[in-house]
Amino acid sequence: MAKLQKDDLEGIIQRHRGSSRDWIAVGMGSCGLAAGADAVYRALEDGARERGLEIDVRRTGCLGACHAEPLVEVQVEGVPKTLYGHVSAEWVDLILDSHVQLKRVVSRLAVPEIAERLTTCNDREQPEPGRQYKIVTRNCGAIDPESLEEYIASGGYQALRRCLSELTPDQVIAEVERSGLRGRGGAGFPTGVKWRLTREAQGAEKFVVCNGDEGDPGAYMDRSVLEGDPFSVIEGMTIAAYAIGASEGFLYIRAEYPLAVARIESAIRSAKLAGLLGKNILGSDFSLNLEVRLGAGAFVCGEETALIASIEGKRGTPRPRPPYPSVSGLWGGPTCINNVETLANLPPILSKGAEWFRSIGTEKSPGTKVFALTGKVRRPGLVEIPMGTPLRTVVEEIGGGPLPGRKIKAVQTGGPSGGVIPANLLDTPVTYEDLAALGSMMGSGGMIVMDDQDSIVDITRFYLGFCVEESCGKCAPCRIGGRQMLTILERLSEGRGTPEDLEQLRQISKTMQAASLCGLGKSAPNPVLSTLRYFPEEYERAIAPAKANA
Amino acid sequence: MAEKDLSADVALAVRKWQKKRGALIMILHEIQGRLGYVPREIALELSKQMNVPLARIYEVLTFYNFFELEPPAKYVISGCMGTACYLKGTPGILQEFGRLLGIEVGQTTPDGRFSLTTVRCVGCCGQAPVVLINGEVHSKVSPQDVPHLLAQCKD
Numbered sequence: 009m010a011k012l013q014k015d016d017l018e019g020i021i022q023r024h025r026g027s028s029r030d031w032i033a034v035g036m037g038s039c040g041l042a043a044g045a046d047a048v049y050r051a052l053e054d055g056a057r058e059r060g061l062e063i064d065v066r067r068t069g070c071l072g073a074c075h076a077e078p079l080v081e082v083q084v085e086g087v088p089k090t091l092y093g094h095v096s097a098e099w100v101d102l103i104l105d106s107h108v109q110l111k112r113v114v115s116r117l118a119v120p121e122i123a124e125r126l127t128t129c130n131d132r133e134q135p136e137p138g139r140q141y142k143i144v145t146r147n148c149g150a151i152d153p154e155s156l157e158e159y160i161a162s163g164g165y166q167a168l169r170r171c172l173s174e175l176t177p178d179q180v181i182a183e184v185e186r187s188g189l190r191g192r193g194g195a196g197f198p199t200g201v202k203w204r205l206t207r208e209a210q211g212a213e214k215f216v217v218c219n220g221d222e223g224d225p226g227a228y229m230d231r232s233v234l235e236g237d238p239f240s241v242i243e244g245m246t247i248a249a250y251a252i253g254a255s256e257g258f259l260y261i262r263a264e265y266p267l268a269v270a271r272i273e274s275a276i277r278s279a280k281l282a283g284l285l286g287k288n289i290l291g292s293d294f295s296l297n298l299e300v301r302l303g304a305g306a307f308v309c310g311e312e313t314a315l316i317a318s319i320e321g322k323r324g325t326p327r328p329r330p331p332y333p334s335v336s337g338l339w340g341g342p343t344c345i346n347n348v349e350t351l352a353n354l355p356p357i358l359s360k361g362a363e364w365f366r367s368i369g370t371e372k373s374p375g376t377k378v379f380a381l382t383g384k385v386r387r388p389g390l391v392e393i394p395m396g397t398p399l400r401t402v403v404e405e406i407g408g409g410p411l412p413g414r415k416i417k418a419v420q421t422g423g424p425s426g427g428v429i430p431a432n433l434l435d436t437p438v439t440y441e442d443l444a445a446l447g448s449m450m451g452s453g454g455m456i457v458m459d460d461q462d463s464i465v466d467i468t469r470f471y472l473g474f475c476v477e478e479s480c481g482k483c484a485p486c487r488i489g490g491r492q493m494l495t496i497l498e499r500l501s502e503g504r505g506t507p508e509d510l511e512q513l514r515q516i517s518k519t520m521q522a523a524s525l526c527g528l529g530k531s532a533p534n535p536v537l538s539t540l541r542y543f544p545e546e547y548e549r550a551i552a553p554a555k556a557n558a
Numbered sequence: 559m560a561e562k563d564l565s566a567d568v569a570l571a572v573r574k575w576q577k578k579r580g581a582l583i584m585i586l587h588e589i590q591g592r593l594g595y596v597p598r599e600i601a602l603e604l605s606k607q608m609n610v611p612l613a614r615i616y617e618v619l620t621f622y623n624f625f626e627l628e629p630p631a632k633y634v635i636s637g638c639m640g641t642a643c644y645l646k647g648t649p650g651i652l653q654e655f656g657r658l659l660g661i662e663v664g665q666t667t668p669d670g671r672f673s674l675t676t677v678r679c680v681g682c683c684g685q686a687p688v689v690l691i692n693g694e695v696h697s698k699v700s701p702q703d704v705p706h707l708l709a710q711c712k713d
Contacts, residue, residue, distance in 0.1 A: 042682045042695035074684020226641030228681030263587065263624050264680055266693075299578070302587050304622030305678065321580035323621040339579065382642035382683040389684050423641070456641050470644055480621075 009156065011283030013291040014169050017160055024161035028085070030063045030108070032056075035079040035149050037070030037235045038228075038267050043077035044096060051100040052080070061108060069236020071149030072140075072390035073122045079149070087111045093119035125406070129356055130163060135368060135376075135394045138401050142392045143368075143376050144192075144229075144352045148236030153271050156278040159239040165284065167358035168243050171250055172292045180251040180358070181207060187362035188374040189354075193219055193310070193347035194422065194451045195527075196373075196440040202344060205334040206252040209342035216249040216257035216296075217338070217345040219315060220268070223307035224423030225474065227454035229378040230348035232390050234261065234268035237352065238275035242298065244351030246289065247358060249296045252344050256297050258319050260309070263302045273300055307424075307478035311526045312337075312345050314480070325480045326526035347452070349378055369395030373439040377453060379421075381407050384414060384459040393438065400434040403457055414459040418542070422451025424471045424478075425531035427538030428464065447538040449531070464543040465550050468535050469497040475532035486529025489520040493536060500550040510547055513540065567592065568603045582610065582618060586625060595626035623678070631666045631673035633711045636690040640679030643687040647700070651687060652676070654701040658708060672711070 034040070034049045052065045063084070071079050076093030082103065083089045090113050092103065099117060106112045127135065128142040128150070135141030142148075151158040159165070171180050185200030206214060218241060222230040234241060245257055261269050276298050279285040287295045301319045308314045309324040312333050318324040319338060337343025353375060357365045369375045373395040379402065382388045386408030393402060399419055403409065410416045418428045427448030429436065436442050440450050458467065476490040493516050496509045517533030524530045540547060571588040575581035585604065590596050596619055605612040619625045637643070637652040652674065656662055659672050666673040682688045685697030689707065696707060 038680070038695065039682045039684050039697075042685045042688060042697040074682075077685070222681065223678070225639065225644075225679035226683050227679075228683055231681040264678065301580075301584065303624075304583060304587070305624035306622050307678075318583065319580055321582035321584075321618070323617055380683055382686060383645050388642070388686070420641070454641070456645065458645065462645060467641075467645070470641070 009278070009282040011291075013283075014173050017165055017169055020157055020160045024157060030084045031066050032063060032083075032103075032108070033066040033068045033081045033149075035069065035071050035077065036067045037148075037232055038265070039070060039074045040077045040079065041267070045078040047097045048078050048080060048095050048100060051097040052104070055100050055104045056108075059104060059109070061104065063108060066152050067154070068151060069148040069153050070232040070390060071122070071126065072145060072232070072392070073119070073387070074389040075387045076119055076122060079119075079122075081149075082107050084108055084111065087113060090118050091120070091123040092117040093122060129360070133364065138397070138405060140392055140406060141368065141376055141394050143356050144233060144349050144378050145236070145390065145392050146356065147240060148232055148390075151237070153236050153238055154274050154278070156239060156275070156282055156284075159237070163359065164239055164355065165243055167355040168246055168250075168284070169290060171247055171358060172290055172294060177207065177251045177253060180247065183358060183362045184251070184354070187357045187365040188372075189350065189357060189365065190373065190440065191347060192349035192353070192377065192452070194425070194449060196450060199346065199350055202334060202346070203248065203251050205332070206342045206344040209335045211340070211342040213256070213339070213341040214252055214254040215338045215341055215343040216245050216252065216254045217315070217319070217343055218245055218257070218259040218351055219310065219312075219345050219347045220259055220261035220265075221303045221310045221315060222262060222265075222348070222452065223310045223478075224425075224452050224454045226382055226456050227380045227423060227452055229380055229390060229453040231265050231268050233348050233352050233378075234265065235271050238271045239279065240352045240355055241272070241348055242275055242279055242285070244346070244354035245298060246285065246296055247354050248344055248346060248351065250294050252342070254344070255295050257299070258338070259298060259300050260303060260315055260319055261300060263304055269300060269302065276300070306480075307474070308480045308526070308528050311528060314526070315345065316343065323480075325482045326528075328525060349453070370437070370439050372441060377438060377450065379453045379455040381455045381457070383420075383457040384411055384416070384462070385409070385457040386411060395439050396437045398435050398437050399429065402438070402455065403434060407457065410457075410459055414461065416457060417460050417462060418458045418464065420448075420456040420458065420467070420535075421454065422449040422531075422534065423454040424474045425449065425527065425534055426451045426454070427534045428458075428467070428542065429538075430542040447534065447541060449534070463501065464539050464546045465497065466501045468539045469494070469501045471535040472497055472532065475528060479528065479532075483523075483525040483529060485520045485523040486525070486532065489516045489524075490529070490532055492516055493533070497536070500547065503550055503552060505547070505551040507551055509551070510540065510544075564599055565603050565607070568600060568607055572604070572607050576608075582608070582615070583622075586615075586619065590625060594630045595628060597629075598627075632671045634673050634675065634690075634692055636675045636677040637663075638678075638680055638682070638686070638688045638690070639676045640681075640683055640686070642683035643679075646686040648676075648687045650701050651689060651699055651704065654704040655708070658704060
């Protein structure tokens with residue numbers, strides 16, 4: 009692709025709309041591939057060739073319906089667009105013969121109930137109550153993640169074009185501030201404020217960083233977006249760099265996500281060739297280079313200062329803040345770190361406007377949130393809901409409720425730093441404030457459902473074990489406090505607890521919260537405190553009988 | 559001869575990254591990607607070529623879980639210990655692998671063919687529980703599937 013100018017985008021959209029070829033799309037995110045999507049894709053390609061069909065077999069990202077993978081979508085003229093679930097290679101002939109050639113939908117493989125739940129901000133301006141609404145994942149599963157042209161045709165790069173031709177950096181920041189967008193990595197810090205601080209900080213060299221070190225075990229929102237719509241993350245970063253005045257940026261991505269890394273690298277190459285990265289982007293005088301840096305399996309590197317140390321090639325140990333990275337970050341330069349999901353929100357915000365974004369979600373938590381809904385629920389998957397949607401809607405309606413014959417006991421949000429919310433509080437709306445009030449947190453988007461067969465004490469031990477292993481060891485409260493609590497929880501989960509153990513847990517938790525250096529240590533006690541608060545009876549049952557009676 | 563190859567290997571990775579700042583971790587990724595682990599001789603060679611103290615290299619290698627200091631087994635079996643996989647039964651699956659292979663998690667069979675390990679989370683939580691065999695993800699595994707999965711690891 010030749011270097012694009014601002015006026016070239018429209019032509020690409022028109023050209024793309026003009027081509028009306030039939031297509032079959034296979035969801036090829038990591039979860040689709042794990043379920044066998046690759047074999048389905050190859051069978052479709054072979055089958056279409058053998059039959060001499062004029063049809064494009066496309067690869068797309070994750071549609072979010074992980075429970076029904078592999079997913080195949082078919083668009084053939086004269087037949088309604090149809091989504092098929094649980095497709096294996098042996099069903100491919102049937103789909104090609106019946107749907108593509110005879111123009112008859114294979115109804116026993118169709119999953120209309122999934123298709124109709126997937127409304128995006130490209131289809132509708134506003135969400136429908138109780139339904140998913142996709143802003144961040146608008147393109148996931150809809151476009152070929154390696155095709156810049158498909159991204160542009162679905163509205164991509166309109167936001168950057170607008171920023172570069174109509175808005176000054178200060179106006180971009182003002183618009184993001186007005187939108188009320190808050191950081192989706194978990195803490196919820198206002199994105200516009202972060203940008204303004206970085207813009208106003210003194211420094212010859214400024215940086216933008218994308219935090220793709222999705223360390224929360226049980227969460228894969230960022231992986232899906234990086235794999236399914238890499239250009240939207242890159243466009244978001246480009247807008248951020250323009251706003252704060254950076255000409256260099258890094259995407260820090262987990263090495264455990266090889267597909268996400270490959271897709272982002274491919275997207276960076278395509279964007280460079282098209283003049284959407286590099287020198288004089290879209291013919292303007294703004295330039296930006298982006299580079300991928302790999303994480304290496306350290307949860308603490310999700311913390312900003314540890315992440316910076318890791319990009320610099322060092323051990324990922326946090327340092328005290330202030331100074332915040334917005335003042336002194338990478339190699340001492342002002343650095344703006346945004347999470348993947350935050351960045352993917354930016355192109356729609358800047359093309360549709362701050363007022364549109366504000367109209368979705370709640371007053372203090374505008375927009376949507378993506379959750380990885382997993383655990384003991386019928387339809388696990390990636391869901392995106394307007395903020396303010398009750399947890400119950402997510403778990404029971406979108407997730408399909410408990411497994412047959414079971415009862416939901418609790419929902420965990422925020423991963424090892426979050427808390428456990430009991431089933432009787434499921435009517436709580438999903439917002440930063442409401443989840444924090446329950447002693448949990450929004451977190452990055454892990455949402456794990458537990459049922460009556462799961463032991464709360466054991467799960468708490470599991471989470472704490474995670475934090476103990478991942479503690480960098482720099483500060484004593486986290487290193488020692490975590491280890492001591494884990495010893496107690498191991499004792500309790502074997503039913504050998506003592507009556508003093510529960511008070512000890514509370515004491516150590518308070519110390520860790522108050523005295524730890526970084527977010528890992530400060531939040532590691534959250535699962536302990538929230539389960540002590542909501543499930544005291546399970547802890548009491550874990551105290552050894554002889555002592556309990558004494 | 560072998561020594562020459564070694565320094566060439568390192569030189570290649572160093573050359574690719576030398577102009578970039580903070581490249582040490584990326585160079586180590588590059589080496590592990592090629593060899594499966596980071597041998598001590600390579601670390602020594604790297605220290606020489608990059609003019610970085612060996613302690614700095616080992617500080618990084620031992621801090622990050624991802625880096626391996628020993629050669630991997632022919633088949634590396636990793637049970638995912640993300641929360642969703644844990645709840646859905648990874649411990650039982652690992653136990654079954656361990657029983658059939660006669661090793662515990664963290665060990666390698668004496669013939670060097672199999673090692674059993676855990677991985678944090680590969681982000682396939684919707685397919686839980688998952689097991690990786692040499693990086694390939696197997697979804698919705700149950701202990702009953704274990705003999706079949708092992709049988710696929712031929713030669």
